[in-house]
Amino acid sequence: MPYKQPKIEKIYFSIGEVAGMFEVNTSLIRFWEREFDIIKPHKNKKGNRLFTQKDVDNFRIIYHLVKEEGLTLDGARRRLKNKRTDEEINLEIVKSLESIKDMLLEVKDAL
Numbered sequence: 001m002p003y004k005q006p007k008i009e010k011i012y013f014s015i016g017e018v019a020g021m022f023e024v025n026t027s028l029i030r031f032w033e034r035e036f037d038i039i040k041p042h043k044n045k046k047g048n049r050l051f052t053q054k055d056v057d058n059f060r061i062i063y064h065l066v067k068e069e070g071l072t073l074d075g076a077r078r079r080l081k082n083k084r085t086d087e088e089i090n091l092e093i094v095k096s097l098e099s100i101k102d103m104l105l106e107v108k109d110a111l
Contacts, residue, residue, distance in 0.1 A: 012042065012050035021056065022063050032062055035073055038080065057091055 019026045033039045033049070038058045041049040051059075065076040 009053070013051060013056060015049045015051070018051050018056060018059060022059060024063075029059070032059065036062055036077065036080070050101075057095075061091060 013021075015026045015029050019029050030049075033041065036058070039051075039055055039062075040073075041051045042056055043049055048072055061074060061080070065071045066073065071079060
């Protein structure tokens with residue numbers, strides 16, 4: 001059986017990587033960063049934004065509210081303040097299901 005490298009989770013994502021995840025321009029990522037205070041990227045010495053997995057999760061929630069549900073930015077802000085826990089719970093459920101799916105695909109490939 002060949003050696004399988006363990007999955008390595010990144011600590012930081014560049015703005016280009018985050019934009020690619022959501023298939024949007026980097027300018028939209030910068031705009032949402034200014035509009036939503038839950039996005040707090042680290043900046044390196046050069047001033048490049050470095051986003052954590054928590055930031056990516058928050059972008060996923062914002063993307064869902066604005067692009068999929070069609071809320072305005074004000075509507076999305078209100079929803080995040082009022083129903084923050086519901087959105088986080090839904091995100092955690094989706095992440096858990098994706099993890100289970102990946103595990104099942106690995107088991108399938110091993111068989």
